[in-house]
Amino acid sequence: MDYLNISRSLIYKDRDDLKDFGVQTPSTMNHQLFMRLKQQALMGAPGARELALRCYNNAYYVCAIILLEANDFPELRISDYVDKILEIEKDNKHIDEVCLASMAIACILLAKYNEKKYGRNSELWNAFYYRCTHYQWYNSSANVIFINIVSANYSNAFPVSYTELEPRNIIEAIEEVSPLDLAKGHEYICNSLSNMTDGTKAIYGAGLAISRLNNDLCEIYEEWNYNPNTDSFLDEDDPMSDFDSEEARKSIEIRKSAIEYINNYFPTKEKMISIANSETQSENNSFHAKKEQLKASVNSTTIDETTVDVANEKYNQLLAEKDNTILELQQKIADYAAKFDPKDVKGKRVTAMTGKQHAILLLAVLAHHNRIPNARTNLSYLLSFIASRNESTMKDYLKERITPKECEELAKYFEVEAPFIGNLIRALPDKLKKDKSEKNRAKVLKK
Secondary structure (H helix, E strand, O other): OOHHHOOHHHHOOOOOOHHHHOOOOOOOHHHHHHHHHOOOHHHHOOOHHHHHHHHHHHHHHHHHHHHHOOOOOHHHOHHHHHHHHHHHOOOOOOHHHHHHHHHHHHHHHHHHHOHHHHOOOOHHHHHHHHHHHOHHHOOOOOHHHHHHHHOOOOOOOOOOOHHHHOOOOHHHHHHHOOHHHHHHOHHHHHHHHHOOOOHHHHHHHHHHHHHHHHHHHHHHHHHOOEEOOOOEEOOOOOOOOOOOHHHHHHHHHHHHHHHHHHHHHOOOHHHHHHHHHHHHHHHHHHHHHHHHHHHHHHHOOOOOHHHHHHHHHHHHHHHHHHHHHHHHHHHHHHHHHHOOOOOOEOOEOOOOOOHHHHHHHHHHHHHHOOOOOOOHHHHHHHHHHHHOOOHHHHHHHHHOOOOHHHHHHHHHHHOOOOHHHHHHHHHHHHHHHHHHHHHHHHHHHHO
């Protein structure tokens, strides 16, 4: 698996503030690195704070990739890592300097995490050093920043832990990245989930990914007027339309293939219950075999009261064992079923909020703070980012009437973990009604 072809947001979550890296905390590795970085000419450029933040985010992303490829010779991939950062930075200013500062920070962090494997005498360190001081940067003033950072002494800094550099939590990534990134990174998602020690969370993550992809497909079908039963688009044969049905089908197929892959990789509710039922049948067969063996043993033995008593005792013991086994397997079936949402649709969890529910939640929070704009549709751009959906679709949801029934359905999701949010959602219809009355009254007074 080439991790560089996977969406960066799946592997690493960019941080929004330098303080999130702990650069302000003395004796930490990042504090000492930050002090060194600030001595470089790059930090005299306009927007230096944002430049430093880009350097740190790039460095942590490279570290996460190298840890994923730790056993696949990352020292042979240094040029690939450099090219990836150059690609990410291509539309920004000070590309070379930021790239080399990023690589230098990554070198130091990895060495501080594992000196033997990634330190100054390692193949990885030497490969980084050569790549960042030769090729297009040979005799370049840009490579001075790399040399200055890696040559400093950081021996007084605290060590760096694996948890500091490891890839982001896969469940969090599934919850937050766009459905398209989920679809393209489905192999990485399945591989990461399979490495989790908690099988229940892994199955939850797979179900959530499938749910989000299914919801996204429904949105696409609605937006593009696509009928999956006939594999046709409403505007496909319109000569006046510039709609590209071939590209649309590719987009749909990416998501459908990802859903199929995840479904095959992780057992559905029905498969797991089928396995448990098979185990039950196997135990039943074993019980009947033992019973027949006991009968044969009794029939071939001289019958006396003692023999009958022993046989009855063994038979009753077998019956008790069978009952206990059935109870255990029934519990196992219940446990498997409990891992899935009770409102499963063909074994696929339906946990992600709909576009309309995202709109309701946002309006409920804004209404609580009396911040709903006069034109709700002005929120469509913001809402499209929050919900990872098309802006025009979200604008339609914002225009629609919000009913108490819809609010009650959404509020139930928050009853246990966040009852305060649930109460805000339930209060939304009354707040909207009151807000509308006040605005109408204001119009009358203005006239």
